[in-house]
Amino acid sequence: MSLLLIPYRERPPWRSGDWCNLSERFQNATEGVPLLRGVPYNYYPSESQSFFGCGSVGSGVDKTKPSGKINKIRRVTVQSSSESKHSTPLSYDEFVELAHQQINTGEKTIHAKRNPGKWRNIKWISNAIWLLFFFGAYLRWDDRQAVLWDIPNRQFHLFSATILPQDFWLLSLALLLFAMLLAVVTAVAGRVWCGFFCFQTVWTDVFTWIEDKLEGGPQKRRNLEKAPWDMRKIRIKATKHVLWLLISVFTGISFVTWFTDAYQLWADLFSIEAPLIAWITILAFTAGTYVLAGFMREQTCLWLCPYARIQSAMVDKHTVIPTYDNQRGEPRGHMRKNVEQARQSSTGDCIDCHLCVAACPTGVDIRAGLQEGCLMCALCIDACDTVMDKVGRSRGLIRYASLDEMESGITVPLWTRTRVWVYGMILLIAAAGIIYGLSSLDSIELKVLRARQPMYVLQSDGSIQNEYTLKILNKVTHDVDVRISATGPRDLVLTGSKETITAHGSTVTSTTIFVRVPRENLDATSSPIVFRIDGMADSNAFVSERESIFIGPEKQ
Incomplete structure (x- = not known):
């Protein structure tokens, strides 16, 4: 039997006990297993209910004035089938850490603040790579499309090479190459794919950029949501959704151009002679892009994406990720106007401005450590560096570093990590096989x-x-x-x-x-x-x- 301390928060009306295994996660934390970060804690049952059907709930809860802040601490008793004799209650530090862990499970729309900076510029460059998706299919090579998946004729044209079904082992090696590239990059630098290159992240970033230009900053967007419907609101909302739909339609058409002649497709679309499968594919991609990038946004990563689920198996304490320097930043304290008082203050460099949270597209607090909702886009680094410049302190309070480096100050070289060697060797073998296969293809x-x-x-x-x-x-x-x-x-x-x-x-x-x-x-x-x-x-x-x-x- 273990005693868990749970922060009580206002329960969203549409939540109904989705996280039944939360008690097991807490139980594991009490038995020496690292606490899973990012566990949602915005729904807890009343005293008469079981803890998500997983245990019994004690008394001692003050439900008066529920709000977004912690009002009281509820005592929850959990009985687990895997209960250990050596299990102990969560410590106060663990509880405080848990109280700061949060993830938006869809009950609110996140309006992130767009701050300029080095990582924002890098993100724009990575976004621009996807222009190849829109315009690469129009490149011609020897009087035909340079890259074409000719499914009806079972051929794949790659510039001067034509890959037929008997050569499809090359495509298998290509899939292995990209899988291992994703694995080795994740092992070295975390979810770089999610933060900078994933189509969901890129399209969402473009959609929110349009929203920011039309509706204004985060606070203006929130005010517009609350404002009554008038001609100004209708005009802004209609313009935004028309632009979203145009991008979505162009996305669907661009996808189809890789499977048929791009120029002929446009002619067939305007003459309404395109095949039915082309119309269905365009419609599906239009709807998917519009809904996923415009409305679900970061919820797509949380609920639908399988890679977001398996990334925790690829990240370890040596992985370089956006990390908050706890020793330098804590204890947090607000800026003091009196210079003498500021010098005598024992607070850390973090002024608790919450700008890093405001800049996060998923709404997580990087200061609470690595969390499930973190895409590792490094936009919080730009936000924090901007604040550090303004207050006259050195940059790097939030920076790319490994957890091991933050704890010991020692960086483990890449060549000493076994998983990097394994992923790298498989990557090289796949690349060598592809190079050999392409070079040995006969006309x-x-x-x-x-x-x-x-x-x-x-x-x-x-x-x-x-x-x-x-x-x-x-x-x-x-x-x-x-x-x-x-x-x-x-x-x-x-x-x-x-x-x-x-x-x-x-x-x-x-x-x-x-x-x-x-x-x-x-x-x-x-x-x-x-x-x-x-x-x-x-x-x-x-x-x-x-x-x-x-x-x-x-x-x-």
Whole structure:
């Protein structure tokens, strides 16, 4: 039996006990397991209710004047099936830490303050990378789209290379490459993908930038939400949502352009001749972008994104993340106008201005430590550095650092971390495989199928004849003339097909070849034979060879 101290807060009317396993998380904290950060604590049952159905609740709660601040401390008794004999109550420090941990679970809209700074500029640069998503599909290469997923024809065009189903092992390596790149970056620098490159974060940042330009800063936006509907409010809201919808529609169209010819798609859309699947995809992406980036925002990361759930397994105490310097900043205290009093004050550098919280797009307080809602976008660093400049103190109260560095002042080198080595080696293997695969892709591929019945044919002149079917795969988009030849038993002769044939672009061309060999030149029942095709493709000479066997009668 353990005693938990829970801060009592006003219960949102629409919450109904979503976090039934909260007691187990608290229980784990009392047994020496690190306290899970970011646990929502804005809903707690009355004395007559069970603790989310997980235990019994004691008395001693003053429910008068409920508000966003802690009024009283409720004593909650939790009985767990995994209860340890050595479990102890939460300490006061643990309770204080828990009281500062918070995460918005959707009961309010966060209006973050947009502060200029180094990390904001980096974020704009990372946002600009997504312009490739919108305009990359319009790049042409050899009279066709440079990058195209041609699903109906089962082809993937990447500049001059064409990847067919038999080459899809390259795409598997590409997926492995990106997965390991994400893993190694997370192990080194936390959720950098979430904070700077994720499409959800980028689109939400652009949507809130539009909102900030039209409605004003955070306080003006809150006031506008509370204001009655008049022509000014309707005009501002309508303009904002029209811009959101335009971006959403363009997002849907841009996605489809990677799977069909981009220029032809626009012509088909304006003439209303686009295929049904294109309209459905555009509509789905339009609705998804509009809802997720415009309304759900950071809730998408909390409730829908799987990567946000598994990132805790990749982050350890050596990971460099936005961190609050607790030793330097605590105890917090407000600025004093009297210089002498300021000198005699024993407070830390944190002036408790809450600007770091106001700048956070997910509304977490970085001073409470690493939290589930933190995207690690580093915007709180810009906010804190701005304040430190104004109050004449050194920057870095909030900075990129590891938890181990904050505790001991020692930074662990990357090459001493096992997981970085493992992720890095897999990353290099995948990259090497992709480079090898792309460099070894042939413009023309040859396959040889030998006829099984009959095994061979004895000609009237005493020679032995075998039949072969040659399948020539032309990976380029235009027709190519290829010359067929073969080497093997002495004095072999090719018949049944022209010496030079045309291999049609982006398809397989088949031809039948008969090979005749004088019987006396066969040294064994089975003799090796090599077929060869050569020609010119994309101004480059190519050669493709395939080995087969020539069957003859047994030697007398």
